[in-house]
Amino acid sequence: MISVILPTYNEKDNIEEVVEGIYDTLKEDKEVFVVDDDSPDETWKVAQDLSGRYKNLFVIRRKKNRGLAKSVVRGFEESDGEKIVVMDADLQHPPEKLTEIVEALEGNDIVVGSRKVEGGEVENWPWYRKLVSVGAEALARLFLSDVKDVKDILSGFFGVNREVIENVKFNPLGYKILLEVLVKGDYSTVKEVPYTFKDRETGSSSLGFRQYCTYTRHVFRLFLHKLSV
Numbered sequence: 001m002i003s004v005i006l007p008t009y010n011e012k013d014n015i016e017e018v019v020e021g022i023y024d025t026l027k028e029d030k031e032v033f034v035v036d037d038d039s040p041d042e043t044w045k046v047a048q049d050l051s052g053r054y055k056n057l058f059v060i061r062r063k064k065n066r067g068l069a070k071s072v073v074r075g076f077e078e079s080d081g082e083k084i085v086v087m088d089a090d091l092q093h094p095p096e097k098l099t100e101i102v103e104a105l106e107g108n109d110i111v112v113g114s115r116k117v118e119g120g121e122v123e124n125w126p127w128y129r130k131l132v133s134v135g136a137e138a139l140a141r142l143f144l145s146d147v148k149d150v151k152d153i154l155s156g157f158f159g160v161n162r163e164v165i166e167n168v169k170f171n172p173l174g175y176k177i178l179l180e181v182l183v184k185g186d187y188s189t190v191k192e193v194p195y196t197f198k199d200r201e202t203g204s205s206s207l208g209f210r211q212y213c214t215y216t217r218h219v220f221r222l223f224l225h226k227l228s229v
């Protein structure tokens with residue numbers, strides 16, 4: 001079975017289309033977890049209404065300890081599939097790519113939806129987003145040697161076989177759960193599948209200066225973790 005995990009915060013205008021895209025694309029046995037941090041726009045309620053229409057669509061409404069990566073960890077804990085896919089719920093990660101990611105999980109431990117391999121790209125990013133992304137990536141590469149063979153280490157779109165994370169004690173901060181998986185997971189093969197990171201059409205980004213500070217703390221926390229094992 002495949003478990004798809006969708007972290008959400010204020011995605012009421014996107015959630016239905018994403019869920020529809022997932023169910024249209026993935027014909028395999030699956031469960032979908034919307035992990036919502038008690039969104040003020042009541043995304044959780046819209047998702048709960050959808051769960052009557054879609055089989056195995058579950059909604060988790062978290063009220064404490066907000067955070068994207070923490071929500072994904074909760075999804076890991078609640079789900080059962082032997083293959084797991086994590087994706088954004090704002091349509092920047094195309095559901096049509098799910099099949100390719102799931103198929104690639106047959107022969108690989110981790111499959112990263114990648115904007116940095118041939119055929120992958122980011123649509124219309126302003127210069128400051130590019131600059132921040134280059135800086136954030138460089139910081140992780142400097143301190144975390146485990147990520148060296150992966151090109152798109154900041155991707156939020158990835159698949160992982162459950163064995164990789166089964167015995168991991170996650171302790172993430174902020175947004176970048178893939179870093180945590182690459183540093184702490186038990187794996188040998190990573191494949192990157194290209195995709196185009198689309199422009200956000202509705203809803204608003206939760207990224208801001210605070211998230212960048214949190215990211216820096218997360219990288220150092222992972223660095224210290226590696227020193228201690």
Ligand SMILES: Nc1nc2c(ncn2[C@@H]2O[C@H](COP(=O)(O)OP(=O)(O)OP(=O)(O)O)[C@@H](O)[C@H]2O)c(=O)[nH]1
Pocket residue numbers: 006007008009010011035036037066067068071087088089090092156200204205206207
């Ligand atoms: N559960 C949960 N989900 C979150 C949180 N922050 C963001 N998300 C969701 O995580 C996904 C990615 O967040 P975005 O704000 O779109 O981040 P981004 O794609 O890097 O930024 P943009 O390109 O500006 O959209 C979306 O599905 C959000 O709804 C949070 O604190 N908790």
Ligand SMILES: [Mg+2]
Pocket residue numbers: 088090092200205
């Ligand atoms: Mg987004």
